[in-house]
Structures are given as structure tokens and as C-alpha cells.
Amino acid sequence: MIPGEIRQFFSSQFGKSLVVKGKPGTGKTTFVFGILHELCPGGNCIYISPRIDKSSSYGKFPWIEGDFNNNEDFLRMLASRIKAIWESSDSKPMIVVDSIDSLSIATTRSVHWEENKFELERLLMDFSRKVNADLVMITEKTDIDSLDYLVDGVVSVEISEMAGSDIRKIHLLKLRGVGMSQSRYLFTLHNGTFTSFEPFRVSFPEHTLIPSPVTDPAHSKISTGSPDFDEILGGGYQKGSFNLFEITSGVGDSFYSILLPTFINHLNMGRAMLSIPTEGTSVETEKRMISPFTNEANFPRQFKGFEIRDQKGRMPAYVEAFSGNLYKDMEIFYQSKHEMMRQLGSPLLDYIGLDSMEYSYGWENIGAVIGQIASVTKTTENIVVAVAKHGQKITDSVAHMATTHWKFENVDKTLVMYGIVPKTGMYVAQMDFSSGYPQVRLVPIK
Template sequence: MCSELQTEKGARPSDSSLELTFKGNLILLAGNPGTGKTCLSMKFIVEGALSGEPGLYVTFVEDKNSLASNLSKQLGCDIKKLQNDGRIKILDLVAMKEEGIPTNIDIVLEEVKNLGAKRVVIDSFSAIAQAFKDPLDVRNVVHTILSRMIRRMGCATIMIEEVPLGESKISTGIEEFIADTVILLRTREVDERLIRELEVKKLRGAPVPNYKALFTLQGCGKVFQPYKPKSISEPKKFQTIPDQPDSYSTGIPDLDVILDGGYPKGSSNLLEVDSEIPWSCYAHLVRCTELNFLLNGNAFISFPFMGRTAQQIKSPLISYVDEETFNENARIVDFIESGREPYMLIVSGKNLEEASEQIFREVERLKAGRSRPVFSFIDLTTIEHVYGRDAELKVLGKEIASIRRSGDTRLYFARPSVTLTREIGDIADIHLRMRMVDGTVVIYGVRPHTGVYHYDIDTSLGYPVPKLTPIT
């Protein structure tokens, strides 16, 4: 069965999250063909049925059997069983001329009464409106639905409006004024990749003009909320992922699938991150790889994020690895000798070639007597700030060649201010990009070319791991 309805009923917008008030409201759901109107509307009906609120789906565009069959697959639930149990009814009515509309409305109202429906979908109201010549008649129909179906019978009702391709007008204009909530679904592009977007144009009684959010039809459908940091009160053991013959696991199951196993052996890779995305968000992507290397008996070296001390890098990792293993197999670059710890690697803060040599010598020490890989993380923001762009250009080729020969792997990190991003992106084996879109964090592959994934942090296992959900 479908899981909990992601766009919840009976709630209100708060903390920049999207919660739509369904109970007792008339909702206008509009969009171009293929934007997900039917799927989200049936999800509304199904989730109501599963929580004890019978639902009626009235369709003028598709017969009930094909509608139930197609959406059962998409929503991951047996709609026909819900019909047989009397919790859902799909009523397919043929598009009619103006004189036949009152009869069909009476049929709908009778079915609402017989079923005891608390949720109704009309798919689509556009089919009804097209039958009228006078806009005033359209208004009367909407008022009938509003007064008799919603106010008298207490039904939450979604009216679907078809927006033809190439047009921006949502409806005849009348429905928008009468509806309590107006939602527009659309597809848009992010770096030539299609994503789905939901915009709340109107929500009566709540100050959310033009609120936008990304959503997906993957699985049971979900509206994505803005990123919020999550805390873990009782950390649990990090579950490692074995490496593949030709690649090292990122420590993130979803990312390993996208990258066909993880970071290739001998690879230099790039993670590019928008300036709006907080460190607390993207750092997990790096930490999971570091932990997976450490707990698989390997090692890592980190040239830390700009403005972060070695202690700040170590602190969130030490909950999942013992102190002895960390001190022996982890190295975090610093420039100051005072307060030196076993895991600190003090390098020159004046000469990048010298610092690079120090890092590679430390890699060899970590490998001494053992054939094991080392993961290195390099923040290019720190490199450019401390040493300058020209200094990095001088050592870049040598670094990449050395990584390839050794069979290790490296991840470069870049903010928009880094001027070397394009050069490194051109030669990186894997190039990932994280962006903030409509208040939510997304990630996608530039190389390899991938679709767009919503990025969130899952803490259900007792440790934070990025969860990547395709926006399809």
C-alpha cells in the first residue's frame, strides 16, 4: 500500500514547508499535460481511503479500468481492491453537451451521498467548462459544487484544470476566484534536465503567495520540503559498503547506484556546490566516503573545508569510529603546529608544491607495508584562498597523474567562487553538482550525465547518510 500522504491534509504552511489544507476546501489543481495532476489527485483519494475517508474519483477523460490499472502501478497500491472494499469509487462519465451537465452533476452528488465520500476529484473540470457558452453558467456549476458538495456534504474536492501546452492561463478565470486553493504543476529545466515543480498560487487564509516546491511521482509521489539539519541522539554503527573491483564505494547506497559502483579506482572527481547550501548539508556526502574507507581498513586525507579546523572535521566522525583507528588511518591538514594531534598533518601554508609533496609522502606512509587505497579530499576554496589559482594550476596535472598511477581516489570540492572549477570539471572522472532549487537541495551528475535527485539526510539507521530521490 502507499505510504503516508506526503502533501498532508488539514495542515498549514509553516517554517517554509508546504502543507496543503485539504479538509473542507475546494482545490484547483492545474497544469500542462503530463505534469502529474491525475497521479497526485488519485494519491489524495487513496490516502483518504486508507485513513478512513472514502473517496470518489470522477473522470471525463479515461475509463475507470485503465485509470485504476495505470495508477495502481504508479502509486504502488491495489486501487481495484479499495474499490471492491467500498472505500473508493471511480465514476467515468462521458463528456457531454451543456444540457446534459445538470444530470451528470446530480449523478456525482448521488454517488457522494451513497459512498459517504469525504474526498472527491473531478478530472477534469475543463471538460465541463468547455460545454458552456456563457461563463456565467460555469460560475453556477462551481457554486453548485462548492455549496452542495463541499459545504453541505463536507467533502474536500479537487477540480483538475488542463492547461494547454504553450499557454499560461490556468482556467476560465472564474474557478480561480472561487477556489480556496490554487495549485499549478509544471515541468522546468535545471541545466537541461527536466524537474517537476509545484506552485501554490492561492491558499485562502494563509500568507503563501507564489510558494514553490519540487515534487516527484517516483513511488507514491512526494512534495519535497526545504533542507533542515537533523540530529542523532544515539549514534549507531556505520554500515560499510564493500568496494567493487573497479570502484570504491562512496558509503552512500543511492550514490553508488547512480555512479555504477562509486568512484572509479585511480580517479580524480569534483563536487561543485552552490553557495546557498550549508556545510551541514553537503559535508555528509564527504563524511560517508571517509567513514567507509576507514571502517573498511583503508585511509583518508582531508584538506578541510574553508574555515573549518581539524578538530571540527574530526568531531562528527569520531562517533562512528574508535580513536585508535582514526589516529592511525585519518589525516587532516592544518597549518599550525600548536596543539598538534596524531591525526593532524601540518603542511606549508606558503608553498603549494611543498604542501602537495607533504601530502603524497603521507599517503605513502599510510600505505607502508599494506596494499590499501587512500581517499583524499581537497577543498579548492581553501587552496585558492591560501595559495592562489596559479599555484594550483602548476601542481594539478602532477596530482591527477599520481592519483591515477596509485589507484587511489580523490574528491575536489568547489564553491562558485573557485576559478578553477571549469578546468577541473573538464578532466574530472566524476563531476557532481549540488544546487538549491525552490529552497530544496538537488544533486545531479554532469559526468556521467544523470537526472536530478532530491538530496536529503536519512538518520533512521542511527547515522546520517544522504538519501537521493529521483525527481521524475
């Protein structure tokens, strides 16, 4: 999927010209073929590449061989192909040159190809305007030159490094006539195709369904509720594990949606869940997000949420009040845990917002408590999912206790997740509600 701004750019009834820049291996050709697949379904495009074998997978589009004596011979051959397209179709043609540098070498066959390149660019621009065709020119020259000012659009494809992994971005530098909602998009070449990612959004369906539970793949594992995440973890969470999710600045509360399938699946397996919500999230909010996808009649029996509140007020059965005294509250927590384990057995899931605990009790006080939770959990079949937010002092001391440690980042409005323990590559996290319940897709950035 190419960015929506690119589709809008080429939707004009008049031909547009676009330059695609980037160093070798950044994904320029794959991006251009993403354009061709989406915008040229009727075969109204022409692909020109002196450097790629026509018998390759790129050869499915109408092709002009790169064997020309000069610019004039090339343009005559191109004009013949464009004439045939207009005679057989009402669709605007698209001409792709991959790359303008190699085409200039092919049409001059001399060391003066750079001088010829300027002339060839001018001829192609004039030609595409006269025949009302879109023109896409790929170049490996990344600096600004005169062509950038002549064409209607310029995009740059880049690779950078983040947390020891490659991350790919496309920069929309100029697109005349297009209002750009954003100028940079994260993308992947996973499965050999160009896929850019829209900003992370969560939109709950009007009609919800209760999903069939994802069973544990092995006796020693507990499914995350997401087949993609289960595969990354080698089958799911290890029984007796403490799993830390670190939320960096800019992510906000969107991370919670990614954990939803775990909570829903756990409850739909008939198991118990305890929750100390993160700051800004109440137990009632968690119920509104989780219960539509579970058996609501069983929810109060399986779920218990804890928060500091006036114990004199009337509370739902699924809420337990904390007092604000750490040791008293931990006693309440463990009493509830033991009672739920007595009724429902193991494995039980603890969800702990470390930011709310640090805010309520002080980071210097909760280290030993969290350490005890982690160490006790590792002697059981239960699991802990703990969330630490940007800037928390407790994060470093908790990280060394973690069985797994994951990090969420906001990269150009896209939610990215990667493993610190175990070390993994980058994944774009996407929410899918098309089936009536939340599913998490984790797409590798390659």
C-alpha cells in the same frame, strides 16, 4: 508525500475547495491521487473523470462514470454518492473532478461546453458547501480566471528545464487559512507516485551506531558508502580516479553530509584518508562528524587532516600543520601520504577543499599542483574527492582533469545533485539517520 501545507489546508472541519492547474503531462492527476491516498484512507472520497478508464489503476477509489446528459443529472448522481458516504462514515467527503473541462464537455455534449463550465463550477461550489465536502477541481487552463477568486486554494504544477533535464515544481499560489513556510516544492513522479521534498536538513541522532561497511562491488571500484550513488556510478568510484564536486551558490556546507558515507565507509574498511578541509570547516569539525560512526581508537591512525596553523602549539595525532608555503606544504602532504600508504596500503582517499587551497595559495599557483595530484592518482588505486565552490577561478581548469564531475544545486531549499561527467539526470539528495548513522538517498526526478 504531499506538501504539509496541503494536509493542513484540508484538515479543517469545514469543506475546502482547491483548483489544481497545469499543462498536460505535468503530474496533476498523480498529485491529486497523492492527496487521496494520504487524506482518504477510509474511502470517503469520490473520483470523477470522464477521460480516464475506470479499469485503470485510478479506479480503486469510489467512482462516478462520466456518462451524463446534463449538469442536473450529474449532481443528482453525485448527491446520492455523498449521502451514502455520510451515512457510513463520520469523515468529511472529498470530491475530485478530473478535469472540470472534460466534465463540462461530458455534460453538454456541444461546442458550448466553455459556457457550461462556468455554470458547472458554480453548481459544484454551492453543492460542496451545502454537503460540507472538500472539492478538488483539475484544469489545464493555466491563466488566471474568475474561479481562482472563488475557491479557497489554487496550486499550479509545472515542468521546467535545468541543466538539460526536466525538473518538476508545485507552486502553492493560494491556500486560505494556511501559513505557508514556502510556496514552491520540488517533486518527482518516480515509481508512479507524487513525492514532494521538504527542505534539506541534517539532524544527527542522539545515539549513534557504526555501520557495517559496504564492500567494493568489483576489484576496480571503491564503494561510495551509498548504494544509490554506487548504482549511479556503475558500482562506485573507479580506482585511480579524480572526482570533482562543484558546489553552487546557496548550497552552503550541506554538501558535506552527502559525502559523509564515503568517508565513514572508507575508514570502516580499514583504509586511510587524508583531508584538506574546505573553507569554514576545520579538521576538528570533520572528526566530530566522522568519528562517531567509526572505530574512534583507530581514527588517529587512519585519518590525517591538514590546515595552516602555528606549529608550536600542541596538536592531536590526526592533525598535521601547514605553513602557508605551497611547496613546503605539499611536501608535508606527500610525506604523510606515503607513510599512511606504507602502513595501511591502497586504496587511499584524498579529500581536497579547492576553495581553501585557492584562498591560501592563490588560484594561479595551485593549478599545476592539482594537476599533478590528478595525474599521479590515475596511475594508482587511490581516489581523490575534490570540492570546488561557487565562483572559484580554478574550477574550469580542474574540471577537464576530472574522471567524474558532479554538481550540487539548491532548488527551493532542496539539495539537488546531477552528473556533468558522466551526464545524468537530476537527483534529490536526502539524509537519513534513522538507523543511527548517515545514509544518503538519491531520488531521481521524473
